[in-house]
Amino acid sequence: MFLITLFFIVAFFAFIGALFLIFHPKTLPSAIGMAVAMVSIGFLYLLLHFPFLTFVQIILYAGAVMVMVGYLIMSQGFEEYGKEVSLSQTISSYIIAILFLFLCSKAVSKSFLSRFEKTYDDFGSIREIGISLIKNWGVPFEILSVILVVAMVSSVILAKRSLK
Amino acid sequence: MSITPYILFAFFLFSMGLIGVLTRKSAILVFLSVELMLNSTNIVFLTFARCFQSVEGAIFVLFILTLSAAEAAVGTAIVVSFIRKQGNSNIDSANLMRW
Structure with missing residues (x-):
């Protein structure tokens, strides 16, 4: 409660x-x-x-x-920031969002849904996340560091004053 | 407690982000709405990770957070160069490759 x-x-x-x-x-x-x-x-x-x-x-x-x-x-x-979007675009975007919400809630109500059980003591701690990250997800972790370096360099190049 | 409120709330936040993407004009607010949609998927990941007692969902959330940080850096750089070129941040003036 x-x-x-x-x-x-x-x-x-x-x-x-x-x-x-x-x-x-x-x-x-x-x-x-x-x-x-x-x-x-x-x-x-x-x-x-x-x-x-x-x-x-x-x-x-x-x-x-x-x-x-x-x-x-x-x-x-x-x-x-300029004029607002047109009324038809606003209405259609609302219709899309409401349809999406309706579809997802229908799927949730049809599916099997469980409840939260009581967790073990160490669940979700830094230690457990770190062990799983290094043991099972080492290669994606390194690829992510490469992606961060690429993002850093590309944002510096993009925001430079002249691109000549 | 049941996991249904968490899932429904994540879907609701995703729909709000969708409305933000489709109706806002300022490029930076469209970008922030995309971040809201990413975070609603994070809620779903963590709800099922908690439900099935596994930390793999938390690992995926870490990956998504890192990617959204990279996206934030590149996105703000793109918006800066766009403003420098066009003078405003209205996404309707990004029409160079529109047919």
């Missing part, structure tokens, strides 16, 4: 943040709503017994991505 109350509080905050992201007319409050939603999703990970991923999520989104995006918004002056 306590857990489900906590879940609804956290989900409410994430919902408010997502509402700001998709409806607020200005850019900076939308990005701040996005940060609120990301931190709330991180606490949702905590409710699922993954505290390490909570810290990673908060550091990554509220720390890295939001600082970068906020700096970009404030330095480039994003406040004017």
